Structures are given as C-alpha cells and as structure tokens.
Amino acid sequence: QVQLVESGGGLVQPGGSLRLSCVASGSIFSINAMGWYRQAPGKQRELVATISSGHSTNYAESVKGRFTISRDNAKNTVYLQMNSLKPEDTAVYYCNAVVVTSEGFFRKVDDYWGQGTQVTVSS
16 A cells, blocks of 8 residues: 655744655555645645646645645655645645556556644744
8 A cells, every 4th residue: 555654844943844745655556646734723635736747736825936846756755845824724634636546457546545644833
C-alpha cells in the first residue's frame, strides 16, 4: 500500500513562516497530482494548493502570494512553504496524492491522504 507522512507543523507567530513536507512511500508506480488541504475547527476541509506531475500549480485565493507549493518527483515528496502566516491559517494541514500503483500488467489509481499536521498561528 501507500503511506503519506507529513511533517513541519507547529506554533508560529503572525507574520512568521513554516515549511511543511509530505513523503509518499510504498508500492508506487507514479504520482500524478499532489496537494495540500486544511481543516480548521468547525469548518470543512478546503484546498490550499495543488501541483501536477509537470509542476503546474493551483492556489486558493486566500494563500496566493504567501504560500508556495513544490515537489521533488525523485523523492516522492511535496512541500508547502508558508510565509506571512495569519491567525486564520490555523488548521490541520493534510497532504494528498493521486497515486498510480502497479499490479502485474494492471495499473490502479487511488487517492491517498496523510494523517495531518497541526499549524497554529498565534501570538
């Protein structure tokens, strides 16, 4: 199977920066899109940013100009650089990956999620 493990969350003051990482491991043939989502208390999970295998990116309006998503295909890793953090960025951040696995001649595409990492922006 496939596992996604996030790291890099924590407590930071407003205006500060954090860098999240997410490593995918397991029986991976290839990875299509990767992304970051977040869920604040009492709210639905929302998209933060996505990146294709060709490095095309997409951002939520609320994070444009402050967050940067990138990936290292050789390491099956996606990053989220978060700058100028605001209290409203406080949430659990989840990594997502669309993974192609191989079983003999067959390919299977599935959506995988990490366990989440807490980001708290507070003075």
